[in-house]
Amino acid sequence: MAEKKIVSIEDRIPKLKEARKKKANRRLILYLSLFFLLIAVILYLQSSLSHLQTINIKGNEHVEKEDILSISGVSTEDNFWKVNGETVAKKLEEHEQIQSVKVDKQFPTTISININEVERVGYVQNDGSYYPILANGNSLTSYELKTPTGDAPILVGWNGQKYLEEMTKELKQLPDSITQLISEIHWSPTDQNPYKIHLYMNDGYEVDASIRNFSQKMRSYPSIVSQLDSSQKGIIHIDVGAYFEAYSTDEEKGENENENDG
Structure with missing residues (x-):
């Protein structure tokens, strides 16, 4: 009958301590990564990097681009994430010469306003x-x-x-x-x-x-x-x-x- 190998608790403790240390380090790295990512997101949202850079207006033939921008309330000072496409469309559809509007947002800084005028x-x-x-x-x-x-x-x-x-x-x-x-x-x-x-x-x-x-x-x-x-x-x-x-x-x-x- 083979003799069983006995490992004492004293021999296991250093290995357990090392495993716990590695696990704690991984957890710390994860928390720090999430923290810095959150900071980066906040800085991005507060900076001009998150503002609209391009506003494309398509489909308009008789309604002037300046009028569309004015009615929509959208400008390059607006935060990309705060622009609500449905709200913009509803505002423009109140114009007597506009039948329907579709608003598309393209990450990271572009919005397209597609106009369908009343014939x-x-x-x-x-x-x-x-x-x-x-x-x-x-x-x-x-x-x-x-x-x-x-x-x-x-x-x-x-x-x-x-x-x-x-x-x-x-x-x-x-x-x-x-x-x-x-x-x-x-x-x-x-x-x-x-x-x-x-x-x-x-x-x-x-x-x-x-x-x-x-x-x-x-x-x-x-x-x-x-x-x-x-x-x-x-x-x-x-x-x-x-x-x-x-x-x-x-x-x-x-x-x-x-x-x-x-």
């Missing part, structure tokens, strides 16, 4: 000035323009708010590819038809139509034009049925263009 469907002409009409039906009477920006048709002679609102709804439903072909929309009501409108197109044609179902009937415009002789201009009627009426003479065409300019 402009037209510009109402009044006393030599132009006022934007938004897709939600709002008229921006406080935004007076001497010349329209060309991104939407000009609406001329719209004195009836009811008909203007209906026209706005129709334009909202019209594809952008067709809206961009329209230069001017004149409200030309008659006793028999208060919904009658007359359009001047960028390609030289005129369109006689009605506000009612305008967005549906106007979709056929490209197809109708593609079947016409491009050298022969005139009026395309899409109110009742669809047919083309060529200008009888160049003089008559000139008179129509002069009326448009007036």
